[in-house]
Amino acid sequence: MSITYLEAIREAQAHALRDDPRVFIYGQDVGAFGGAFKATKNLAKEFPGRVIDAPISEDAMIGLAVGAAIEGMRPIIEMQFADFSTVGFNQIVNQAATLFWRTNVPCPITVRLPFGGTSGSGPFHSQSLETIYAHYPGLVVMTPATVEDAYSMLLEAVAIDDPVIFCEHKFLYYHLKAEKLPSEALPVGKARIAREGRDMTIVAYSAMVHEALEAAAELVPEGWEIEVVDLRSVKPLDTDTVMASVARTGRLLCVGEAWPWGGVTAEVIARVTSEGFGLLDVPPQRLNAKDTPVPYHPNLWTAHRPTARAVAAAARKLLRL
Amino acid sequence: MLQTVLDADPVGDATSFRDTHLTAYRFMLLARMLDDKCAGLYRAGKIHGGVFIGRGQEALSVSIGLSLKKGDVFAPLIRDTAGRLAFGEPVVDALRTYLGSVLGPMRGRDGNVHRGRPKEGYLPMVSHLGAMVSVVNGTLFARRMKGVTGMVGATCIGDGATSTGAVHEAINQAAVEKLPLVLIVADNQYAYSTPTSRQFACRDLADRAAGYGVESHSVDGTDLSACLKVVGDAVARARAGRGPQMVVATLLRLCGHGEHDDASYIDPKLKASPVGRDCLKVAEEHLLRQKWADATALAALRGEIVREIEEAVAQVQREPTPDPFTEDWRAISTGHLNEGQEK
Structure with a gap:
């Protein structure tokens, strides 16, 4: 079942x-x-x-x-x-x-x-x-x-x-x-490490967690171990878990399906850079939807939102920095 | 706090008719003098932010306040000092909110007319016009789910708010759910500076009710007797299960939108017309004509009210105002879900 x-x-x-x-x-x-x-x-x-x-x-x-x-x-x-x-x-x-x-x-x-x-x-x-x-x-x-x-x-x-x-x-x-419904859960306000890794942290939430996980899997044959943090709630935002992850990896990519101006990905990067600048080995990056209304046609739509392929590409770029 | 709510039948026998008028007049006068006091404090620089008074709307407002009972719900708007007092709000609640006392219901977090005690059925307005109507619907909806019967919920809007989508949605919602809502529309001829000719094109706002399947009633808002009767009837009909009721009162705002506004845009012809009558004067003349009160009694009443207000102001001015260093700065009631709080 x-x-x-x-x-x-x-x-x-x-x-x-x-x-x-x-x-x-x-x-x-x-x-x-x-x-x-x-x-x-x-x-x-x-x-x-x-x-x-x-x-x-x-x-x-x-x-x-x-x-x-x-x-x-x-x-x-x-x-x-x-x-x-x-x-x-x-x-x-x-x-x-x-x-x-x-x-x-x-x-x-x-x-x-x-x-x-x-x-x-x-x-x-x-x-x-x-x-x-x-x-x-x-x-x-x-x-x-x-x-x-x-x-x-x-x-x-x-x-x-x-x-x-x-x-x-x-x-x-x-x-x-x-398989089944859970009998216990993390409290709201706590992020979750959806996948452990040492080379880079991808912070995501909702559907983007799955795109990030797919991207992380795609990068394994290339020798990269990517950590994926699932925020679970964007407010409150569990900065501690994000910072601890970045402390381990030194690299940060934030992925969100919302539009790029401001927003959750910008907030995460603002917090990490202001509170944990020294933890970062390279400038943090973010990946969002494009700054247009969400398109109807699948050809446009798949290019508008971050997909696993786009996340992987952004991650490769960040890993080369 | 609802100790002053009267279980009065405004259309009852002669004695209660007279008593209701006297009670209503007292609240109207108290509201007028309290409003004037707040306006004076504003001009003296003692009040932060604006002051919004109900001059000219006291007869209508007091009628809704007096028609409600303990256990009813009331969401007043900015010109309802009289209705608030009649519903049972103590004078100090208004002053504490205007002067920012932490002992008031809003504790300096919100000011002036944005005050209430939600747990006592007295809802604090937000500034967005029309937004309270569906909130009143929600309280009535919840009470019905809990099996509470016989109550009504009333709220007040002006001619301006009738143009909002929120009011349309909420009246329709109340009609679909057959809620005991009483919607009081004070058609006071101006929404801030905009005359009704730029606000709506229908002949009479009361005509709109039919389109919602809602009963409506029109009243001369300058006539206390008419307001008590019409509003009282509307409340009784809602209470009896006839569904939402709309009351449209015609009157003139005898002040600016707020005390910062000189109201120079108000047409002098309107001021000179019957719609421009001062409801407080009309009520006073009625009391004298009926010999329900004489000049001496009214002078004594004024003296009593002056003392009540002055004592309350003196008391509230000595009360503590909010301290930003002890303020908890939490907008979420669940402590650990506030950002930046200890887990």
């Missing part, structure tokens, strides 16, 4: 609904239909009245979640695509993210963002928005790369008292499989 990344997300929600009467799910088509990606398949039947279809109103969906959280509930909001969360952006960053700071009343909402590129999805169904949410104080931004993390981190997202932007990668939904 195996379970996919998407099934893990469904199972985590079922688990949360079963364990905690305060949990409910609200989003477009999440009810009887089971969601655009079937992440809530059968949940409406299993938990009557707690998996509720919303009108196409991203702003009001988040607003409702904040109000329900004030009343002690633990809403999970499914954005049909991360891209549409920009319509609810105001409520996320100005209402949910500020509530605790302003009033001392926490805001335990989980906003699920099916994000990232898949072939043929184009500019408005492919975006990676972790950077803009991580920029705002008051939000936790999770970016699970594995089936196990998709499950355990979603459970933790629902359990913690703060608003969580849960970035689940659509590219991993069906491809990624595990």
Whole structure:
């Protein structure tokens, strides 16, 4: 028996609904239909009245979640695509993210963002928005790369008292499989060494972890041992694990699927260079998507996002420095 | 904090009718004088940031405050000093927020009209107009899930906020969910400096309600009696399960957007028209005409309110303001998930 990344997300929600009467799910088509990606398949039947279809109103969906959280509930909001969360952006960053700071009343909402590129999805169904949410104080931004993390981190997202932007990668939904769901997990806020190596550190998160791992495997015959750090959550960002890795390897490449201006990769490099400049043998590098909207056609799309081949090429360049 | 919320029936018998008017008038006068005090402190340089007052909107605002009960939800907007007080906010909450006392509900982290006590059903507004409506929906939605019945949630917006997408989404959401929401629209003729002719093109904002499948009510916002009746009825209908209610009150803002604004753009013809009447004066004349109060009693009331406000100001001015060195600088309630914190 195996379970996919998407099934893990469904199972985590079922688990949360079963364990905690305060949990409910609200989003477009999440009810009887089971969601655009079937992440809530059968949940409406299993938990009557707690998996509720919303009108196409991203702003009001988040607003409702904040109000329900004030009343002690633990809403999970499914954005049909991360891209549409920009319509609810105001409520996320100005209402949910500020509530605790302003009033001392926490805001335990989980906003699920099916994000990232898949072939043929184009500019408005492919975006990676972790950077803009991580920029705002008051939000936790999770970016699970594995089936196990998709499950355990979603459970933790629902359990913690703060608003969580849960970035689940659509590219991993069906491809990624595990044998079983985990019974224990690293806490949120801790990065993971996805592969050990001595020659270079690649820091990645979400789908890019797999591109980085593939690139690392590609470089083995060339004699390179690459360490891959999976950030797991981009906010908080586990600088300690990154620095410890860079201390071992002396070389750093950061890979992110988001756009290049600012962002998670820039943040990692800023921290390593300012706090651990002496650990670096060569200037750190980063690899992001191109600075254009996400293209529709696969020929363009595969060149737009960092792939294993592009990561390997960037790594070779860095290793030659 | 809700000790002052009255379980009053504004359309009840003659005695309660008179008492409700007297209570409402007291809150209106208290709000006007508190607003004026804050404006004075602002001009004296004692307040950081802006001051936003509700001059001319007290009759409408007090009506919603008085129509709500303990256990209801209220998300006021910037011109609702009267409604806040009537809902039960103590005078010191306003002053502590304006003057930045750490003993206030916002502890110097937010100021002026951005104050509330969410756990008591009193929601603190954000500045983004229309954003509170769906939050009120959420509180009502949650309470229904928890099996709580008989409550209502009310929130106030102006004519300007009716142009936002947030308000459209939230009214529709409340209608789809048949939530006991009361949306008070104070059509005060200007959104900051923009007249309603540049804000909307429909004949009457109340007409919009039909498009949402929502009941609507129109009222002269300068007339306390009418406001008490219409707002009270709307709240009762929401409480009785008739779904969301929209009340559109016509009035004129008798001040600037904030105290920094001289409001020179307001059309003098509007000021001279019935819509420009001062609701506080209208209410006072009504009390005198009905012989529910005489000039001596009103003078005594003013004296009492002056003392109450001055004492509160003196008290709050002695209270500590926030200290950046002891501030914890944490925006996340889960300690270890804050960046730069000890694990």
